[in-house]
Amino acid sequence: MPDVSIPCVLYRGGTSRGLLFLEEDLPYPRDVLPPILLRAFGSPDTRQIDGVGGGTSLTSKALIVGPERGCDADVRMLFGQVAVAAPDVDWGGNCGNMTAAVGPFAIEAGLVPAVEPVTIVRIRSVNTGVLVRAHVPVRGGRVVTEGDYAIAGVAGTAARIDLEWLNPGGSTTGRVLPTGRPRDRFVLAGGREIDVSIVDAGNPVVFCAASALGLTGTELPPAMEARAGVMQTLEDIRSIAAEVLAIVPDRAVATRISPGLPKVAFVAPRAAYRTTAGDMLAGDTHDLQARLLSMQTAHRSYAGGGGICTAVAARLPGTVVHECASSPSGDPDAVRIAHPAGVMAVRISLSGTSVDPHVISATVSRTARRIMSGAVWIPQELISQLPTTNFQLPR
Numbered sequence: 197m198p199d200v201s202i203p204c205v206l207y208r209g210g211t212s213r214g215l216l217f218l219e220e221d222l223p224y225p226r227d228v229l230p231p232i233l234l235r236a237f238g239s240p241d242t243r244q245i246d247g248v249g250g251g252t253s254l255t256s257k258a259l260i261v262g263p264e265r266g267c268d269a270d271v272r273m274l275f276g277q278v279a280v281a282a283p284d285v286d287w288g289g290n291c292g293n294m295t296a297a298v299g300p301f302a303i304e305a306g307l308v309p310a311v312e313p314v315t316i317v318r319i320r321s322v323n324t325g326v327l328v329r330a331h332v333p334v335r336g337g338r339v340v341t342e343g344d345y346a347i348a349g350v351a352g353t354a355a356r357i358d359l360e361w362l363n364p365g366g367s368t369t370g371r372v373l374p375t376g377r378p379r380d381r382f383v384l385a386g387g388r389e390i391d392v393s394i395v396d397a398g399n400p401v402v403f404c405a406a407s408a409l410g411l412t413g414t415e416l417p418p419a420m421e422a423r424a425g426v427m428q429t430l431e432d433i434r435s436i437a438a439e440v441l442a443i444v445p446d447r448a449v450a451t452r453i454s455p456g457l458p459k460v461a462f463v464a465p466r467a468a469y470r471t472t473a474g475d476m477l478a479g480d481t482h483d484l485q486a487r488l489l490s491m492q493t494a495h496r497s498y499a500g501g502g503g504i505c506t507a508v509a510a511r512l513p514g515t516v517v518h519e520c521a522s523s524p525s526g527d528p529d530a531v532r533i534a535h536p537a538g539v540m541a542v543r544i545s546l547s548g549t550s551v552d553p554h555v556i557s558a559t560v561s562r563t564a565r566r567i568m569s570g571a572v573w574i575p576q577e578l579i580s581q582l583p584t585t586n587f588q589l590p591r
Contacts (some may be wrong), residue, residue, distance in 0.1 A: 200231070200579045201571035205301060206248065210293025210562040211349035211497040211537065213255045215248065215572065216301045219312035219419030224582050226274065228424045230285040232579070234242050236572045244280060248572065253491040256280055257294050263307055269327060271302045277456045279491060286491075288443070288457030289368065289399040290321050296357050296562035299330030300339040304348040304566065310334045324367040326398070331358040341565055348471070348538020349497035354563035364398045364504055365555035368457065369441055372397055372553045378514030379436015382436050384429065393515035394437055397555050398504030399459055402437035404430075406464040406485070410430050413464020413485035413520075414474055416536050417494035420487060430489055451492065460503050461488040463520045472496065474538045482534035484510060484521040498535035504558040507531035507542035513550045 202222065204215045215236060222229065234240070237256050238247020249256040255277040264272040275294065277286040299317035302308045308317050312334050319328040333340040333355045343355030367373040372395060379393050393403045406413035409426050421427060436452035437458050444450045464485040470476050488495040488502045495502075509517035510531045521531065533540045540560070549556040 198576060199573040200576050201573050205566055206568040207294070207301065207564060207566055208350070209291075209295065209297035209564045210347065210500055211254065212257055212291060212293040213250065213567070214257030214259060214294050216259045216261060216297060218305060219260055222260055226287055228275075228432035228582050229276065230283070232574055233276055233278050233285050234283055235574050235578060239278055240281050240283045242281050249278065249280065251280060252496070253277065253280060254492055254496055257291055258285075259291075259294055259298060261298055261301060261305070261307070262298050264320050266320065269318045270308045271298065271317065272320045272322050273298050274322040277491065279455065282455070284455060286454065286456035287323060288454055290323055290326065290501045291336070292359065292398060292502070292504060292560060293498065293562060295319065295328055295359055296330070296564040299357060300331040300564055300566065303332060303334065303339050308341070310337045311574065312337075326364050326367050327362045329360040329362065331360070334356070343563070345563055347561070347563055348535070348540065350563065354565060356561050357564055359560050359562060361398060361499070361504055361558045361560075363555065364558055365508070365553065366396050367398055368400045368443070370394045372508065372555060373512070373551075374400065374441055376516075377415050378512055378550070379516065380440075382433060384432050390433065391516060392433060392437070392457070393509060393517060394440065395505050395509040395512065395515065395517075397508040398501035398558065400437075400441060400457065400501055401459040401461055401488075401505040401509070403431055403506075403509060403515065403517050404433060405520065406462045406487070409462055411462065412467070413462065413465070413487065414467055414469035416486060417496055420494040427489075427492070430460050430462070431492055434458060434489070455491050457471075459488060459490070459499065459505075461486055461502060461506065463506070463517050465520045466522055466534065471533065471538050473538070475538070476536065477539065482532040482539045484517070484531075485534045487535065495535070497537040498533060498540050500560050500562065503533055503540045503542050503560055504544070506533050506545050507558065508546070508553075508555055511544065511546055512553060
């Protein structure tokens with residue numbers, strides 16, 4: 197039985213890479229999509245040798261994009277985090293980095309007309325309902341990719357794409373502080389207690405202090421992953437938070453049922469450190485240190501949605517993030533987050549009170565590049581039994 201080709205585009209979005217599909221080319225409900233995406237990326241396999249994945253969670257991402265008929269958005273996106281070593285696809289949240297590719301993809305696919313010099317593409321996340329305005333540079337009716345903007349974790353420079361997340365607070369839980377408190381205390385296995393802050397903005401993240409883990413906060417991914425006990429503690433913290441947020445019924449099944457949501461991160465006061473590229477950054481280049489886990493591995497840079505959440509948490513008194521963050525310098529609305537590859541700046545606008553905050557908007561600047569256009573080949577037996585439907589936003 198011959199294979200079936202499905203049109204798609206391979207994109208780098210921010211510090212991530214993945215496949216973008218048009219809805220019309222993947223007209224299937226999300227609960228039957230995992231076998232297709234797993235085969236496309238070559239999972240489960242740590243090397244992903246039989247697919248387009250790169251063997252990391254950062255290079256195993258899929259986005260399905262289609263026209264949105266609402267008056268407040270032009271297109272909608274469904275994000276799937278494809279596991280590397282497990283036969284899973286997590287639909288739980290957004291990918292702030294890959295969202296940078298949605299605007300250019302929508303323009304190039306003819307879903308949104310090109311308007312010079314900047315085309316604003318209004319994007320609705322199917323996963324969370326959040327609205328994003330992507331400011332995409334355009335010249336001569338085409339998306340501009342060359343430019344002088346650099347982001348940590350990507351070599352060279354490219355055209356800047358500003359991603360303006362509107363009302364991203366409570367993206368999954370409905371509240372910026374889902375427990376109603378800026379700080380909670382978790383009891384881990386063996387009775388060990390640790391203070392955490394659960395914040396939901398862009399994506400829900402549970403934060404703890406690096407010092408509580410015996411870390412400095414300047415560790416790079418290989419050093420983090422070499423500490424098996426620390427990695428397990430972080431996953432235990434994440435699993436408890438998943439139960440607290442009712443994402444899973446029991447913490448014991450969180451790794452299996454929801455490996456990607458919530459995220460877990462640890463933070464520390466700013467300090468001089470050496471990046472993964474070998475550059476030495478002085479402490480005054482950032483406001484705090486932060487390290488994030490992605491699908492049970494150390495993130496090589498920092499997630500866009502995680503950056504939004506970290507910036508919001510840094511502005512909320514009482515959180516473990518606020519305790520570590522220095523006073524803002526220069527732009528009072530920006531939070532500069534030091535991660536393994538460098539520094540990410542997030543501009544946020546807040547209102548409300550520290551107990552009941554409201555995130556008006558959060559803006560992250562990223563870059564994106566179309567790497568390859570074509571089709572991915574999938575065995576026909578995976579396709580022939582699938583029911584077709586049209587994607588709809590959750591009701």
